[in-house]
Amino acid sequence: xxxxxxxxxxxxxxxxxxxxxxxxxxxxxxxxxxxxxxxxxxxxxxxxxxxxxxxxxxxxxxxxxxxxxxxxxxxxxxxxxxxxxxxxxxxxxxxxxxxxxxxxxxxxxxxxxxxxxxxxxxxxxxxxxxxxxxxxxxxxxxxxxx
Numbered sequence: 001x002x003x004x005x006x007x008x009x010x011x012x013x014x015x016x017x018x019x020x021x022x023x024x025x026x027x028x029x030x031x032x033x034x035x036x037x038x039x040x041x042x043x044x045x046x047x048x049x050x051x052x053x054x055x056x057x058x059x060x061x062x063x064x065x066x067x068x069x070x071x072x073x074x075x076x077x078x079x080x081x082x083x084x085x086x087x088x089x090x091x092x093x094x095x096x097x098x099x100x101x102x103x104x105x106x107x108x109x110x111x112x113x114x115x116x117x118x119x120x121x122x123x124x125x126x127x128x129x130x131x132x133x134x135x136x137x138x139x140x141x142x143x144x145x146x
Contacts, residue, residue, distance in 0.1 A: 002058070005058060006058060009054055009055050010051075010129050010132060012047070012051055013048055013052065013055075014129065016051065017044075019044045020040075020041055020044045020048070020118050023041060024115070024118040024119060025115075027115070028112040028115035031115045031118075032112070041118050042102050042114060045099070045117060045118065046099045046102045048095075049099040050099065052075075052095075052128050053074050053096070055128075056074040059078070059083065060081075065077055065080075071096045072092075072093040072097075075089035075092040075096075076093070083135070084128065091121065092125075092128060095117070095121070095125075098113070098114070
């Protein structure tokens with residue numbers, strides 16, 4: 001695992017989460033009426049999801065496990081390997097679902113749901129970032145076991 005790559009992605013994730021927190025209005029109705037806020041929040045949420053998937057995939061690449069077939073399976077694989085808790089994996093998989101809707105426009109976005117994510121679930125991303133920031137590289141693990 002290239003620690004520098006992970007650190008750069010974690011910093012990008014921090015910036016996305018800060019942007020969402022700074023711009024999230026107090027109520028979903030305001031978000032539903034403001035296309036600029038919608039763009040800022042949806043874009044930064046999709047980036048946050050993608051960054052978590054990228055960080056997870058980067059970690060998995062250094063493990064002796066089969067690579068995940070989907071973005072959501074990235075978090076299942078991490079949970080099965082004991083890197084993150086099942087509950088966090090489930091929340092991040094839900095975030096992938098949001099990301100897919102936002103990016104591919106599979107259906108109309110429900111801004112009340114986006115507001116709920118932005119208001120109550122940024123901690124899921126923060127928790128993931130904390131776990132990844134504390135994670136040792138395989139080289140560090142090998143050195144520690146000698």
